[in-house]
Amino acid sequence: MIVAALPLLLLLSLVAGQWAPLMSFDQSLAQSLHDAIAPSPGLAHGLELWTDAFGTWAMRIVSLLAAAWLLIRRQVSTAVWAGATVFLANLFGLILKLTVDRPRPEFADPISVAVGPSFPSGHALMAVTGMGILLFAVLPLLRGAWRSIAWVVAIVIALSTALSRPLLGVHWGTDIIAGMSLGLFTVALTLLLWTFLPPIARRWDRPSPASAPKA
Incomplete structure (x- = not known):
């Protein structure tokens, strides 16, 4: 859990302090990605469809x-x-966005547009959170290779959705890392708390096959 939060904490301190090397890196990366995607309208449209399909509201x-x-x-x-978990992820993300209040990248010919503060990326946050919740819900029902497939699908969707944001020029690269870190931290934190729930908190749960009384 602490490891998951480390990238977020490090980037939060550097972004809030406007550390020049990081700002320069983000600006250079944003411009390079914009120059690579802007000449390809078809690719840009595909990225917009993908980022909408697995965006913040979709993951909620x-x-x-x-x-x-x-x-x-x-x-x-x-x-x-x-x-x-989904409530806390959104709450943590909103608090950080309003606290840091980082402007989004700006281009004379933007590929796409988005509103609100930039840090951390809500798409990256919710992609990790949503896929984490879905994965935890379905894994007990899967066996063998299907469990590995579920992990791969969840990771691919989370990563590709997060990466679509800087490719579309609506987020800095470090926003994505921070958003994914916050998502991992939130899922890990709530899972830890859930693991230590007392038996009385599970009194309405359906018994597992191992713990169900035998006839």
């Missing part, structure tokens, strides 16, 4: 649907964990 909906599905299956404490 996926997370809440996963929570509802867990609730239907009487995995009550896990459903509450999923709902609490």
